[in-house]
Amino acid sequence: MCRTQETLDHEAVFAAKSNAVGVPTEVLSAEEVRRRDPGIDYAIAGAVMFTKDAHLDPRELVKLLTSEIQRLGGRIVWNAEVTGWRREGARLKAAVTTAGEFAGETFVLAAGAWSPAAAEALGLRIPMQAGKGYSMRLPHPVQRPKYCSLLMEARVAVTPMGDALTVGGTMEITGNDLSVNPARVRGIRKAFVKYYPAFKESDFTELPVWSGLRPCPPDGMPYLGRTRSAENLVVATGHSMMGLSLGPVTGEIVAQLVCGEATSVALSEVDPDRHA
Ligand SMILES: Cc1cc2nc3c(=O)[nH]c(=O)nc-3n(C[C@H](O)[C@H](O)[C@H](O)COP(=O)(O)OP(=O)(O)OC[C@H]3O[C@@H](n4cnc5c(N)ncnc54)[C@H](O)[C@@H]3O)c2cc1C
Structure with missing residues (x-):
């Protein structure tokens, strides 16, 4: 999902390359995204749909x-x-x-x-660096998008999991330390509500924050x-x-x-x- 036309144009170039190597994509306007996922508020310029992508819990x-x-x-x-x-x-x-x-x-x-x-x-x-990321699970989201999304400008991932919605992201290099940095978590929430305006940052109050380390070679x-x-x-x-x-x-x-x-x-x- 792209908030700006500039990002969408950039992603469209990547989408064409992806099609050329056999990973099918479609470039969608905001109207088309809303048509395919009715009832969800999207504040975006458009999106690239990876039609064969899947997700799991x-x-x-x-x-x-x-x-x-x-x-x-x-x-x-x-x-x-x-x-x-x-x-x-x-x-x-x-x-x-x-x-x-x-x-x-x-x-x-x-x-x-x-x-x-x-x-x-x-x-x-x-050699490896641990790339720390966080995620939060909204058990009763106010809206439940049908699709997983990567919020491109914000580098945040949104995934429907059963009735819940998981929102995660961030890449923090702080050694093998799993502690939660509240500023980073706020950054994820702030970005998410810009793309999904039916949600409020306060929806995340009291939710536990999961942290994990991605094993990243140089x-x-x-x-x-x-x-x-x-x-x-x-x-x-x-x-x-x-x-x-x-x-x-x-x-x-x-x-x-x-x-x-x-x-x-x-x-x-x-x-x-x-x-x-
Ligand atoms: C927020 C976030 C979102 C992500 N989203 C995605 C995604 O959408 N798609 C995707 O493909 N990947 C995603 N990843 C990355 C993915 O989680 C990692 O690439 C993956 O977990 C790495 O798997 P692994 O088995 O190598 O390591 P880990 O999952 O870290 O497992 C390593 C295991 O080894 C154990 N261990 C470590 N040291 C020892 C020891 N000395 N003795 C015994 N056991 C030990 C640990 O306890 C751990 O259980 C995400 C990561 C994060 C943090």
């Missing part, structure tokens, strides 16, 4: 993944922090955790913004693949702002690596050893 996804892992015979050990590794020569024998040691044939390092610390103990250098590319630092380690981290979207393909590639199969895409651009 991350809490439901994690619940589903948890039960699916358990159904398939996997065991999840909660609150076990990896503090080190036991190795024999080039191979890892066990992950050393606050809940004891866990031996294994193959290990996958996927610790998000905390991955560099876990990697360092192996002599593996995967070159914007994930770390995915095997590494020279240990024969039986697979690294899968550093997905920045796209970790959910890239989760399925990452999982598929990790499975291929663990099973010793050829990967479905070449991994040279995302080599975990590229900064070694």
